[in-house]
Amino acid sequence: MEGKLICTWAEEEGKSGRGLAVSVFLGEKYNGWPLSFAIKEREFELKAFLITIGASSLRKPNVQQGRNVIPGKSQKIILLKSVKFLLIMLGSASMARRQILTEMGYEFSVMTADIDEKCIRKEKPEDLVIALAEAKADAIISRLKGTDQSEEDAHTTLLITADTVVVHEGVIREKPSTKEEARNFIKGYSGGQAAVVGSVLVTNLKTGKRKGGWAIAEVYFHDIPDEVIDSLIEDGVTLNVAGGLMLEHPLTLRFVEAVVGTSDTVMGLPKELTEKLIREAL
Template sequence: MDSHPPPRTSFKLILGSSSVARKHILAEMGYEFQVMSADIDEKGIRRENPDELVMVLAEAKADAIISRMNISDYGKEDTEPTLLITSDIVVVHEGIIREKPSSKEEARQFLKGYSGGHVSTVGSVLVANLKTGRRYGGLDKAEVYFHDIPDEIIENLIDEGIVFNVAGGLLLEHPLTLPFVEAVIGASDSVMGLPKALTEKLIHEALLPQSS
């Protein structure tokens, strides 16, 4: 590939997410970063199209975080750029958007539906350059195919409670889930909520000099 990582000391990075998986992925990419959480009502934002929904949610998260910042400090000419990364992901199963399950029954319904079948994930990444005010966004998609998932595994996942924190209750890398994943078409980090290749591409774009 012709692209090279930008100098890691030339900018600051904020991850606009409290997701453990996203923090892990961004750290794996070699970045140091600050974490800020958007704390928005995601279910108050509706779109029928999953591509539109995840992009609008990433924008809303960026807006919420920026509204709590003294943004003029980041735009001064002598300051290094600060990039804010926000993202969102939904699971699509049989044409229906699945977000974070809101109850044990809903989580059970989601997971039983995946057993022996497959789901698609649609994820967005938005990188906002707080110095220039410009935003760069994109989408990444993947598919996950499952073997039959035993009921006791589903119940154990629900009892742990972590399924309520992820889109569609889908925990790809969980030790209980992993043995029942037949195949992933696309990048596993995309399914986990922060596609590395897309994130790196958008960081590059956000740091390019602005054309006059």
């Protein structure tokens, strides 16, 4: 088993002392599948695989086999008690979400839910995005059960669904239904502020366990000229995103004064929340 290991880690204080929370992705494939796993352990003798992590800074990890190692002052040893295959399905047609999940180091398949989102209504934006993510997951799981799936889909471990809305002046905005509505949305942002509320739901298809949550970011805008708004509308992208707001679009990005929160929340898949929910759903 060979491959490039990408590790993120954080020290945690607890009643039993300080430990490490580590998320690991093996970039190459093992038996045709990407290998990912999440662990939270203390110090053990090495029985299978281990990761060596610098105590003061993250170094390029080593992967070793079949040796007993006692942690020294300059390193900490984390035992992988069991290696789990993490096969992910993203339940979204969003190119931004695909891009973010790829940046996080995961390989995944894609299946869209194709639900009528307008049939689901909630007063609070956070309740709405959670309900929509749950409905998308339910629809995809129903399709997986009701049709003959390929071997790849049949062995998928986690399903990730998400939803995003924009809140402007107390009004929840979803995808605009017309170019005129999109134009009004963007004009409203000019020189003002909007909040983006995004949910993530991770469903373990093996156990049925579900973990969900939501994140919020605020976007502050400079004045947006009418000709820029016209160009955005003609481009057509505004009809495919919540509130007509595509932060990563070059025409939009020029007029963003500040983002309070994370840009990946605005784009539709908050990375930190997604990683947390993946660990919890395993």
